[in-house]
Every structure is written in structure tokens, then in C-alpha cells.
Amino acid sequence: MTDMPGNRPAPRQGSGSVTIAHVAAAAGVSKQTVSNVMNSPAKVRTETRERVQRAVAELGFQPNRLARALRSSAAGMIACRIEPVSSHSLAHLHDRFLHALAEAGQASGRHLMLFAADDAESEAATCVQLVRTGSVEGVVLYNVVPDDPRPSILTEARVPFVCFGRAADAGWVDVDNARGVASVVDHLAESGHRSIGFLGFPEGHRVGDDRAEGWVTAMDRHGLLAGSHRLDVRGEDTWLSGARMARSLLGRPDAPTALVAASDTLAAGALQAFRDLGLSPGQDVAVVGYDDTPSAEVLDLSSVRQPLPEVGRRIVEALCSPDGTTTPVTSLLPPELIVRGSSRPQA
Amino acid sequence: MTDMPGNRPAPRQGSGSVTIAHVAAAAGVSKQTVSNVMNSPAKVRTETRERVQRAVAELGFQPNRLARALRSSAAGMIACRIEPVSSHSLAHLHDRFLHALAEAGQASGRHLMLFAADDAESEAATCVQLVRTGSVEGVVLYNVVPDDPRPSILTEARVPFVCFGRAADAGWVDVDNARGVASVVDHLAESGHRSIGFLGFPEGHRVGDDRAEGWVTAMDRHGLLAGSHRLDVRGEDTWLSGARMARSLLGRPDAPTALVAASDTLAAGALQAFRDLGLSPGQDVAVVGYDDTPSAEVLDLSSVRQPLPEVGRRIVEALCSPDGTTTPVTSLLPPELIVRGSSRPQA
DNA sequence: ACCCTCCGTTTTACCGATCCAATCCGATCG
DNA sequence: CGATCGGATTGGATCGGTAAAACGGAGGGT
Structure with missing residues (x-):
């Protein structure tokens, strides 16, 4: 004393x-x-x-966090790359995802470290370095593609990591894209639509293909697929492309009464096409977007919302659970359909 | 051995x-x-x-970074809040800003920590806690508004911080909004436009007011202000609002031949208005946006680009320089005009 | 030969917390 | 009444580095 x-x-x-x-x-x-x-x-x-x-x-x-971390060799931090801006469709989600991750981390006493990297290889190298220097306990990979080089590098270097998006031989958390689109089709079918078109991304990318598959599956389940294959159109994820695709679908003799878009951007383009054709969204023709971006609310556009807060929690949980010999944790979460004016059945 | x-x-x-x-x-x-x-x-x-x-x-x-940091009591980290998604016009910049900050930090051996907070007060509290626990050396404030509570709290708690956006009695780095808009007016005036309209944000916010002031100043400098005050219109920062404002300006007898928008969102709305009116952007009427968002490139829209990489460097530098009794570092950076088809003079 | 300087290296202490083993204490027990 | 026991508390070592001072041998000056 x-x-x-x-x-x-x-x-x-x-x-x-x-x-x-x-x-x-x-x-x-x-x-x-x-x-x-x-x-x-x-x-x-x-x-x-x-x-x-x-x-x-x-x-x-x-x-003092540093002293505690040093002694107990638990950094209390996880890292995630922040990608440079790109026109990639998931870019809109990036900041919301990081926010969710930061929040989930804080809930379990872990902070989020951001780092920049030029490409996947240098990203992986940085991850290895961050873990080796004891700066972080594990890392989160975003935008994982099928033959991504990162998981194998990190596994090899024994770096704990979890992917947002499916990956082989690794822990991952993902949102069920097929199910999201299917729930849109269900919603539209229940509202009485029998002819439902799909505006998708070019084939060859996991996310886009999953969403397309959801449309096919659900249409089939409702017995609406026969003869509908012409209603599945694809194009770049831009507003103009969305408008163009919507116009082409609506200009046909067998024009659909509802459209499912693989992104809000495409859906916004579709809304424009409606306006050009003098159609009233939700009344004459319905449209539903994907990702529930801020603009969806402004445009009164129905959209599919990814449960990012839950994704963040799962990722943090998977990253910090007793890893090791057991099978990596994987979880596939259901998205939520937000119904707004663009597809609300008129009373 | x-x-x-x-x-x-x-x-x-x-x-x-x-x-x-x-x-x-x-x-x-x-x-x-x-x-x-x-x-x-x-x-x-x-x-x-x-x-x-x-x-x-x-x-x-x-x-080991932790050991080094502990011994030398230099955390080698800076923190910044990641805001939840909002419809705020600066939101589009948030992830690009964070990327710039992460990159600038890495260049000087410092990492970026992200944290979530519900409001300005809890953000400030978290900042204080992060510094007190030795987790970070300093923090960066984003979206600083005139009577922001954060600077005073942090100053009081002796937390080193730098603002992105002007603040009193504190270090800040900002991009000259007035100058950005003025450079657009210069560009348009040099291209031969004599009647240049302005699509702005509602009055009362620093950023919007600065941009509006830039238009007034530059118009006056070119001797174009007389009788032009009717060409200054304001509205929400949404696509629809931009289209509406553009339509109203172009529908007048004294319709302007060029528009300066306070955001790419407003400019995109204006482009839509042109289309509705059968006008060809860049040919019949010019429009320039602000912030050079990814959509500006897609839309071939001229825009004003904020030098975020330089902003990041300045912030990191200001945060880590020998702080103390000297006047806080402040720097006002010039934005850069990116000319694209929407305002390119025809050869 | 002696003292002093200088340089490269080692020694010692320390950052601020946690882990482990030892100690202390009152309470229980034979 | 001394031995034992278990929970509360303490001292010392430790995490992995860095700062500062101590050390030892080569070289220079007188």
C-alpha cells in the first residue's frame, strides 16, 4: 500500500x-x-x-490489451482484406459485410483489422505474416471463387481462416443464393404470377449460377418451367444491361408478368424499362431485386436481404472455436425476402 | 548455439x-x-x-508485433469506425476511404483497426478505450460535422485523432469541395457553355454548401452569375430527385446547356432526364457529377475525383507525427476532374 | 606499460499482464 | 491440540521483444 x-x-x-x-x-x-x-x-x-x-x-x-495478448498468446483480433473498389456485384456488400464482421467480433471481444493487398497471392502472404507475427488469430476471406488460390496457401501455412462463400476443405459461411431466388419465385407464384422471367449474370460465376439455379428449381417445383427457358436471360451486372434485358423480355409476345433479378442494379434497370414502356411496377408487372442495397428502399423495390449480421457471427464463431482435427465448420444461411411495392400484390 | x-x-x-x-x-x-x-x-x-x-x-x-508494441508502447495501429450503411451521400466513399487509409497505414508500418459503434458518443467512448488499453495509437474520424461532439471528447481525453473533414481545434484533412465544383465550372465554361446549372444538396450541410459555394464563386469569376441564380436548385441526394431537378431546369425557357451535380447519383438522374427529353449527353447538354463513383465510369459520366490515397497518407502522417503543443496539422487537398463523354466538347 | 576511447556485443532490466507454484490463513478433523 | 485441508492471496517466472548500461578487446596517445 x-x-x-x-x-x-x-x-x-x-x-x-x-x-x-x-x-x-x-x-x-x-x-x-x-x-x-x-x-x-x-x-x-x-x-x-x-x-x-x-x-x-x-x-x-x-x-492493456497488448500485454494480455502477449502473455496469453491470443491476439484478440481477426483480419480481413479490404478490396479496392471494383465493379464487381458483391462490392456493394463489402462495407456492410465489414460492418457486420466488426460488430460480431466486438461481441466476442475481438477486433477487426483491415489490410490492403494487390491480389489474392499477396493477400494470402499478408495473412500468413499477420498470423506469424501474432497480430491476429485468424483471417476472413471474402469473395471466394471455386479455384481460389488462397485457401490452400493458408491451410498449408496453418493459418486459421474462414471463408464467406463456399470453399473446399475449409470452413465457410455462405448465404443460400439458390434459396433466395427460389423464395422470390415462391412469393411471385403465390401472388398469382404464372410467367416469371429471370435477369441474371453471365454464366461461369458461382454466385450468379446459384441464383439462376434457384429460379430453375422453383419454377419447376411450381410447374411453371415448361416453355419458360426463354425467360432466362443473362447480362452484365449494370443498370443499362438490366434495362435492356427487361425491355427485351417484355417486348415478346409471351412477355412475363414478373421478373426476378440477380441484383438490385439489374432490378433498377428493369424499373426503368417499365417506366419507358409505361408499365407500373407492382401493378402491371412485378420485379424483385437481390441484396437489398440502400437503393432498393429508395426505389420501393422488393429485394432479398442477406443476413449479414448472422453471417458475421457465424464467421467469428467458426474462426475462434476449438479448431483442429475436426471437420471445418460450414454453414449455409437462408436469406430473407423483403417485400416492397415493386412486387406487392394489389389488395 | x-x-x-x-x-x-x-x-x-x-x-x-x-x-x-x-x-x-x-x-x-x-x-x-x-x-x-x-x-x-x-x-x-x-x-x-x-x-x-x-x-x-x-x-x-x-x-512478434505484440511484444514489440508492448515494449516500445507503440501499438502500430490506428482505428476508424465503420459506419452502418446509410443513405448518406458520403457512404459511397466510405469503403474507398477505408481502403486508402489501410494502404497508407501499411506504407508506414501501421495497421488499421475497424470498430462498430451505434452513435457518435459511443464511438468516442470506444476511441478513448482503444487508446487507454494501448490497442491503437490514434483514431480517425470520418464525416465530421460542424458541431460534432467527438473532437472535444477526444481532445479532453488526450486521444490523438485526425478528422477527415474540417474541424475546429483539431487536426484535419479535407478535400476542397468548392474548388472541385469550381473546376467543373471552369471546364464547362472553357468548353463554351455560358449557362450552367447546379444540382445540389439541401442547404445546411457543410459538404453540400461548400459545393454550392464553388459554383457561385466560379460562375461569378466567369461573369456568368448575373441572372443565373435560378439555375441553382437543391434536393435530396437520390437518383429520382436528380432526374426531377434536371427536368425542371431543362424545361425552362432559359434552359442551361450544362449541369454541375453535387454527386454522381444526382448526375445519373440528370442523364436519365436527358434521355427522357431526347437529349444526347455531351452533345446537346453536358453534365458532370461528383465523387467519381464506379457508376460514373459505367455511365461515361465526367466526375470530380477525391484524391483519397493522398488523403489517407496525410491522415496517417498527421496522426503519427510528433503531436503535442504545436498547432494541429490541417491540409486541404485539391480534387481532380475526370472528363468523360458526358461533358467532352465535340471535336 | 598505462590509461582512455571506441566499437561490437552481451547483460540486465523492463513493458504490463497472466500462469504456476508456493504460502498463508482459518476451519475441520483425528 | 497438532495435523490436515481447501480456498484466498502472493511471489516469481514468463510471454517476446527493446532500451540502457555494462563489458571486453583492439587501437591510440603519452
């Missing part, structure tokens, strides 16, 4: 921060007891605990 | 990482010499240095 361990002047002026030793001295106990109060309060007698807690509150003590 | 300091089994199997002690043992020198090789190579004799470097390479040693 008299002086500081280490003969340092008590609460240092200015810049120095309050350490566990200051608290211990103030409460008249040892450092270890303070540590116990912070980490396993049950081990400390109530009276002592309260005395320590008072000292903690008075001095405004906050344990 | 014989056994490990601390009597630990040499390169531990599996999970354990290579430490400075392993390298020291392998090279037959002390830990400190290894440390010197890594940090101040000049202090070490060439022969010794090479021997150590060989050992470093062989063992794949990477210094």
Missing part, C-alpha cells in the same frame, strides 16, 4: 497509463488478485473484490 | 512460433544482437549481421 512495485512513482503524470500494479497498490493487494478480479471474479472473496473494483473505478484502470 | 535460453526445446513443434531467442541460438549470438540486426543494422558488424540474417531466413523468423 505504501509504494509502487518496481519503485516507480505512483500514478504517472500525463501520458503514462494506469497499470494493474497501480490498482494493486491502491487496493492493498497483489497484482495477481487484481488480475483475478478482472478475469475470474469467483476466485476472490467478495470483500476483497469490492475493494479492488473500487480502486479500478477510481483510477479508471483498463487492462 | 547449444541450447535455448530458458531451457525450452528448440523450434517448438506445431503451434509455437519462431522467436528471437531461436534465431539468436541458431546464429550463436545474443537476443539483443538479433534485435539490432532487425532494427538498426548499422550497429552490427557485417559478418555477424549476415550470419544472423541467414538464421532469420532459415527459420522464417518474424518478430
Whole structure:
């Protein structure tokens, strides 16, 4: 209680921060007891605990994360690359995903570190380095494609990681794209639509193909597929392309009464096509987008929302669970359909 | 060279990482010499240095960031809040800004930590906590508004911080919005336009007002302001609102031949209005957007680009420079006009 | 030969917390 | 009444580096 361990002047002026030793001295106990109060309060007698807690509150003590991390070799951090802007369709989700990840991490006492990288290889190299230097406990991969080089590099280097998007021989969390589109078809079919078109991405990419497959499956289930294969059109994920595709579908003799778009961008283009053709969205013809971007709300556009908060939680959980010899954790989450004016059945 | 300091089994199997002690043992020198090789190579004799470097390479040693940070009490990290998605016009910039920040930080050996917060107050509280726990050296504030509560809280708590956007009594980095819009007016005036309209945000917000002021100033400088005050219209930052405002301007008897928009969103709306009116962008009427979002390129829309990489560098520099009693660093950067088809003078 | 400087290296201490083993204490028990 | 026992508390070592001071041998000056 008299002086500081280490003969340092008590609460240092200015810049120095309050350490566990200051608290211990103030409460008249040892450092270890303070540590116990912070980490396993049950081990400390109530009276002592309260005395320590008072000292903690008075001095405004906050344990040094670095020291704790060093000693317990648990960095309390996960890393994720922040990609440069691209016209990739998932780019719109990137910041929402990072937000979800940050929030989920905080909920379990872990922070999110961002890093930039030029390509997949340097991203993987950075991940390895971050883990080797003890900076992070694991990393999250985003936008994983079928023959992605990253999972194998990281597995080889024994870097804990989880993918957002399916990957072989690795832990992943994904949102069921096929199911999302299928739920849109269900919704439209239940609203009485019998001819439902699909505006998709060019073939060859996982996400786009999954969404297309959802349309086929659901159409078939409703017995609407026969003769509908002409209603499946594909094109770039741009507003103009969406408008063009919608116009071409609606210009046919067997024009569909509803459209499912693989993105809000395409759906926004479709809305424009409706306007050009003098059709009223939701009344004359329905359209539903995907990803529930901010513009969907502005445009009163129905859309499929990915449960990003849950995705974040699952990823953090998978990353921090007792990894090892067991099969990597995988989970496929259902998206949620948000119905707005563009597809609401008129009363 | 014989056994490990601390009597630990040499390169531990599996999970354990290579430490400075392993390298020291392998090279037959002390830990400190290894440390010197890594940090101040000049202090070490060439022969010794090479021997150590060989050992470093062989063992794949990477210094533990946590240990280094703890000892030198320099976290090597900066933090920035990641905001939830909003319809705020600057939201489009958020991920690009974070990317720039991450890149700039890496260039100076600092990593970027992201955190989520519900409001400005809890954001400030988190910042204080992050610095107090030694997790980060400083924080970056984004979207700073005139009477923002955050700067004063952080100053009070002696948390080093820099704002992206002007703030009183604090370090900040900003892009000159007025100058950006003025450069657009210059460009249009040089292309022969004499009647130039402005599509802006509702009054009362720093960014929007700055951009509007740029239009006024430049128009006046070119002697085009007289009678032009009717060409300054304001509205929400949405696509629909942009289309509406453009239509209303172009429908007048004194219709402008060029439009300056305060955002790409508004400009995209204007492009739609042109289409509706049968006008050809860049030929019949010019339009220029702001922020050079990805859609600007797709739409062949001229736009003003904020020099985010430079903003990031300046922020990191300001945050890590010898802070203290001197006046906080402030810098106002010029944006760059990207001319595309929507405003290119026809040859 | 002696002292002093200089340089390269090692030694010692330390950053701030946690882990482990040892100690202390009152309470129970033979 | 001394030995034992279990929970509360403490001291010391440790995590992996870095700062500062101590060390030792080569070279220079007188």
C-alpha cells in the first residue's frame, strides 16, 4: 500500500497509463488478485473484490490489451482484406459485410483489422505474416471463387481462416443464393404470377449460377418451367444491361408478368424499362431485386436481404472455436425476402 | 548455439512460433544482437549481421508485433469506425476511404483497426478505450460535422485523432469541395457553355454548401452569375430527385446547356432526364457529377475525383507525427476532374 | 606499460499482464 | 491440540521483444 512495485512513482503524470500494479497498490493487494478480479471474479472473496473494483473505478484502470495478448498468446483480433473498389456485384456488400464482421467480433471481444493487398497471392502472404507475427488469430476471406488460390496457401501455412462463400476443405459461411431466388419465385407464384422471367449474370460465376439455379428449381417445383427457358436471360451486372434485358423480355409476345433479378442494379434497370414502356411496377408487372442495397428502399423495390449480421457471427464463431482435427465448420444461411411495392400484390 | 535460453526445446513443434531467442541460438549470438540486426543494422558488424540474417531466413523468423508494441508502447495501429450503411451521400466513399487509409497505414508500418459503434458518443467512448488499453495509437474520424461532439471528447481525453473533414481545434484533412465544383465550372465554361446549372444538396450541410459555394464563386469569376441564380436548385441526394431537378431546369425557357451535380447519383438522374427529353449527353447538354463513383465510369459520366490515397497518407502522417503543443496539422487537398463523354466538347 | 576511447556485443532490466507454484490463513478433523 | 485441508492471496517466472548500461578487446596517445 505504501509504494509502487518496481519503485516507480505512483500514478504517472500525463501520458503514462494506469497499470494493474497501480490498482494493486491502491487496493492493498497483489497484482495477481487484481488480475483475478478482472478475469475470474469467483476466485476472490467478495470483500476483497469490492475493494479492488473500487480502486479500478477510481483510477479508471483498463487492462492493456497488448500485454494480455502477449502473455496469453491470443491476439484478440481477426483480419480481413479490404478490396479496392471494383465493379464487381458483391462490392456493394463489402462495407456492410465489414460492418457486420466488426460488430460480431466486438461481441466476442475481438477486433477487426483491415489490410490492403494487390491480389489474392499477396493477400494470402499478408495473412500468413499477420498470423506469424501474432497480430491476429485468424483471417476472413471474402469473395471466394471455386479455384481460389488462397485457401490452400493458408491451410498449408496453418493459418486459421474462414471463408464467406463456399470453399473446399475449409470452413465457410455462405448465404443460400439458390434459396433466395427460389423464395422470390415462391412469393411471385403465390401472388398469382404464372410467367416469371429471370435477369441474371453471365454464366461461369458461382454466385450468379446459384441464383439462376434457384429460379430453375422453383419454377419447376411450381410447374411453371415448361416453355419458360426463354425467360432466362443473362447480362452484365449494370443498370443499362438490366434495362435492356427487361425491355427485351417484355417486348415478346409471351412477355412475363414478373421478373426476378440477380441484383438490385439489374432490378433498377428493369424499373426503368417499365417506366419507358409505361408499365407500373407492382401493378402491371412485378420485379424483385437481390441484396437489398440502400437503393432498393429508395426505389420501393422488393429485394432479398442477406443476413449479414448472422453471417458475421457465424464467421467469428467458426474462426475462434476449438479448431483442429475436426471437420471445418460450414454453414449455409437462408436469406430473407423483403417485400416492397415493386412486387406487392394489389389488395 | 547449444541450447535455448530458458531451457525450452528448440523450434517448438506445431503451434509455437519462431522467436528471437531461436534465431539468436541458431546464429550463436545474443537476443539483443538479433534485435539490432532487425532494427538498426548499422550497429552490427557485417559478418555477424549476415550470419544472423541467414538464421532469420532459415527459420522464417518474424518478430512478434505484440511484444514489440508492448515494449516500445507503440501499438502500430490506428482505428476508424465503420459506419452502418446509410443513405448518406458520403457512404459511397466510405469503403474507398477505408481502403486508402489501410494502404497508407501499411506504407508506414501501421495497421488499421475497424470498430462498430451505434452513435457518435459511443464511438468516442470506444476511441478513448482503444487508446487507454494501448490497442491503437490514434483514431480517425470520418464525416465530421460542424458541431460534432467527438473532437472535444477526444481532445479532453488526450486521444490523438485526425478528422477527415474540417474541424475546429483539431487536426484535419479535407478535400476542397468548392474548388472541385469550381473546376467543373471552369471546364464547362472553357468548353463554351455560358449557362450552367447546379444540382445540389439541401442547404445546411457543410459538404453540400461548400459545393454550392464553388459554383457561385466560379460562375461569378466567369461573369456568368448575373441572372443565373435560378439555375441553382437543391434536393435530396437520390437518383429520382436528380432526374426531377434536371427536368425542371431543362424545361425552362432559359434552359442551361450544362449541369454541375453535387454527386454522381444526382448526375445519373440528370442523364436519365436527358434521355427522357431526347437529349444526347455531351452533345446537346453536358453534365458532370461528383465523387467519381464506379457508376460514373459505367455511365461515361465526367466526375470530380477525391484524391483519397493522398488523403489517407496525410491522415496517417498527421496522426503519427510528433503531436503535442504545436498547432494541429490541417491540409486541404485539391480534387481532380475526370472528363468523360458526358461533358467532352465535340471535336 | 598505462590509461582512455571506441566499437561490437552481451547483460540486465523492463513493458504490463497472466500462469504456476508456493504460502498463508482459518476451519475441520483425528 | 497438532495435523490436515481447501480456498484466498502472493511471489516469481514468463510471454517476446527493446532500451540502457555494462563489458571486453583492439587501437591510440603519452
